[in-house]
Amino acid sequence: xxxxxxxxxxxxxxxxxxxxxxxxxxxxxxxxxxxxxxxxxxxxxxxxxxxxxxxxxxxxxxxxxxxxxxxxxxxxxxxxxxxxxxxxxxxxxxxxxxxxxxxxxxxxxxxxxxxxxxxxxxxxxxxxxxxxxxxxxxxxxxxxxxxxxxxxxxxxxxxxxxxxxxxxxxxxxxxxxxxxxxxxxxxxxxxxxxxxxxxxxxxxxxxxxxxxxxxxxxxxxxxxxxxxxxxxxxxxxxxxxxxxxxxxxxxxxxxxxxxxxxxxxxxxxxxxxxxxxxxxxxxxxxxxxxxxxxxxxxxxxxxxxxxxxxxxxxxxxxxxxxxxxxxxxxxxxxxxxxxxxxxxxxxxxxxxxxxxxxxxxxxxxxxxxxxxxxxxxxxxxxxxxxxxxxxxxxxxxxxxxxxxxxxxxxxxxxxxxxx
Ligand code: SF4
Ligand code: SF4
Numbered sequence: 001x002x003x004x005x006x007x008x009x010x011x012x013x014x015x016x017x018x019x020x021x022x023x024x025x026x027x028x029x030x031x032x033x034x035x036x037x038x039x040x041x042x043x044x045x046x047x048x049x050x051x052x053x054x055x056x057x058x059x060x061x062x063x064x065x066x067x068x069x070x071x072x073x074x075x076x077x078x079x080x081x082x083x084x085x086x087x088x089x090x091x092x093x094x095x096x097x098x099x100x101x102x103x104x105x106x107x108x109x110x111x112x113x114x115x116x117x118x119x120x121x122x123x124x125x126x127x128x129x130x131x132x133x134x135x136x137x138x139x140x141x142x143x144x145x146x147x148x149x150x151x152x153x154x155x156x157x158x159x160x161x162x163x164x165x166x167x168x169x170x171x172x173x174x175x176x177x178x179x180x181x182x183x184x185x186x187x188x189x190x191x192x193x194x195x196x197x198x199x200x201x202x203x204x205x206x207x208x209x210x211x212x213x214x215x216x217x218x219x220x221x222x223x224x225x226x227x228x229x230x231x232x233x234x235x236x237x238x239x240x241x242x243x244x245x246x247x248x249x250x251x252x253x254x255x256x257x258x259x260x261x262x263x264x265x266x267x268x269x270x271x272x273x274x275x276x277x278x279x280x281x282x283x284x285x286x287x288x289x290x291x292x293x294x295x296x297x298x299x300x301x302x303x304x305x306x307x308x309x310x311x312x313x314x315x316x317x318x319x320x321x322x323x324x325x326x327x328x329x330x331x332x333x334x335x336x337x338x339x340x341x342x343x344x345x346x347x348x349x350x351x352x353x354x355x356x357x358x359x360x361x362x363x364x365x366x367x368x369x370x371x372x373x374x375x376x377x378x379x380x381x382x383x384x385x386x387x388x389x390x391x392x393x394x395x396x397x398x399x400x401x402x403x404x405x406x407x408x409x410x411x412x413x414x415x416x417x418x419x
Contacts, residue, residue, distance in 0.1 A: 006087030006271065007047045009080030013040045019071035019081075024343045025064055028360040033061040036071035036081055043088040053095040062088055064357050066350055067230050068310035068343035073317070082315060083271065086229055093232030102231050105349050110191045110223040119195030126151055126196075135393035139355055142390050146351070149389020149401055150382070152199035153410075174416055177212040177295070185213045185288065186248060188257045188266065191223040192382045200382075203409035204258045204285050210417045211292040215256070220247040225272075226265035227348050234272070237265075241273045248278060258285040258405060260309035260381040261348065264316050284312060285405055286380065289328075290321040297411025299331035304407065305374040305399075306336050307365070307388065309381035310343050322380065322404050329411040334378075337368045344379075346387035358387075366391045369399055378404040 019036040020026050026035030033042065042058050045051040051058050062085065069082045097103070108118045125131060126147050135145030185208060193201060205215045221244055225237035244266070248255055255278075257263035266282040269275035306326065312318045326334050345351060345361030369377055369392065377388055377399055389401035412418065 004047070004087070005090065006080075006083040007043065009083035009087075010040050010043055012077040013037070013075075013079045014077055016076065019075050019079075022070045022074045022341070024066060024068065024070065024345070024361040025357060027342075027364075028357065031061075033057065034064055036075075036079075039065055040079070040081070040084065043084055046088055046091060053092050059092070059096075062092065064354060066310075066343050066345065066347040066357075066361065068347060069314040070310060070341060070343060072314055086232075086234070089230070089232030090234040091232075093234070098231050098233065099353060102349055102353055105352055106227055106231065106233075109195075110227060112222060115191055115195060122147055122196065132393070135390060137359070137394045142355070142359075142394060143352075145390030145393045146386035147196075148393065149386045150196040153400070153402065153406065173209060173418055175210075177210065181212040181292075182214050183212065184251075184253045185215055185256045185283075186218045186251070186253050187215050188218075188224070188244075188255050188262060188282075189221060190257070190259050190262045190382075193259045193262070197382050197385075197403070200258055200403045200405060203403070203405045204256065206418055207289060207294070207405055207408045207412060208256065208285070210412050211289055211294045213256075213288060213292075216253070218247050218255075222247075224262040224265040226261050229265065229272075230348050238272045241269045241275070245269060245273060245275050245278050248281070249276075252277065252281065254283045254288065255281045256283055256285050256288055258380065258403065260284065260312035260316065261383060264311035267316060284316060284318055284321065284380070286312075286321040286325045287318060289405075289408070290324040294325060294328045294408070295412075295417075296328045296330065296415075297408060297417070298414035300329050300407060300411045300414065301331050302375045302407070303333045303373075304335070305369060305372050305377045306334055306404070307340055307344065307377050307379045307384070308336075309379055309384045310347075312380055313341060322378075325408060326378070326404055329407060332407065332411070335372065335374070337365070337372060337377075339364055339368050344384050344387045344391075346381075346383035348383060351383070351387055359391075362387060362391045366395050366397070370395065370397055373397075374399055376407070377401050378407060380404055 023035045032038040071081050131144040132148035225240035229237040263284050267279045344365050345358040351358045385401045
């Protein structure tokens, strides 16, 4: 049978429409073609050749899909929408180059060497405090808000995460766990996380070590390829996947990821390459911490709204573990937003490429946060932290967006696990 490249994942759709109310873009426009059921029809017609790849309806409505996969868990037929949309975008990319802005962003954010310079300049700009002052609505000001939102608490943060090495714990723990419980894990660094969220990598290493994991670096790893796959650049994503599978090939230790988008991509490498046992080794950081309890920390007196990244909740189906991790922080008050399952509108490059739809999807989330007025909105994905942080700043709200692991790290530091 011919390889259909992922379109076959759409075959199970029976047009029931149960997915419509879970789709942020359908809710934003009310247009059937901006919902999963309509898009599936467009994709089927595209595969069958009944619609041309340059058909404007195909382009507009598929481009406006966030790829959030909110339509998957609610589908009683088990439609694999995420696979289908990536197949459709890969087909579109064979006849249409990605937008120049998408190409430029991919080059700047994910190209080894060049991205290091881009991130260094971005960190310098962030450290001036200018992006925080310029944050607001409008393309440029929103981008400034996103950069400002990537900063560590207090606005600073070291430039690069300190590399851990040789399996030796790095944190000089004051209260180490029994050595009999120590198990090695390998850190996946990613590109945006490594470039702008060094403080989250450091917090990941420290909190894992408190819970008996010895975190090791893996040389030769590269970008996960998620942004490329979402843009339809499947061959580029495949090449990155091959490099990562080879880099992590030695050993069978868990591979820890603190970016939901990267984690979802890594867990689905088998769709791109012969990944062997790689995907089964990938764990979100909250999975590993929840598996160990985790050890309780000191009280942190904050009200937190937990907002799960779509690629954690819908793609990886991880719902309880972040809550179990946050439950290790005494006094912390955690509540989910009423629309927690809805996308924030970040969706990788979507926020840059489709700003109008992205902001329309973000708007109800910001209103939920305005009503809840937590101190912190916690979400485990760099794009979501930046999108929510920029939206909050533009709306003039004091709530800060942070990674959940940062909160546990703060609690552990206060408990004296490390200086
Ligand atoms: S994707 Fe699933 S929920 Fe949506 S219309 Fe098709 S079968 Fe129904
Ligand atoms: S992936 Fe998200 S935006 Fe796209 S159809 Fe599904 S729910 Fe809607």
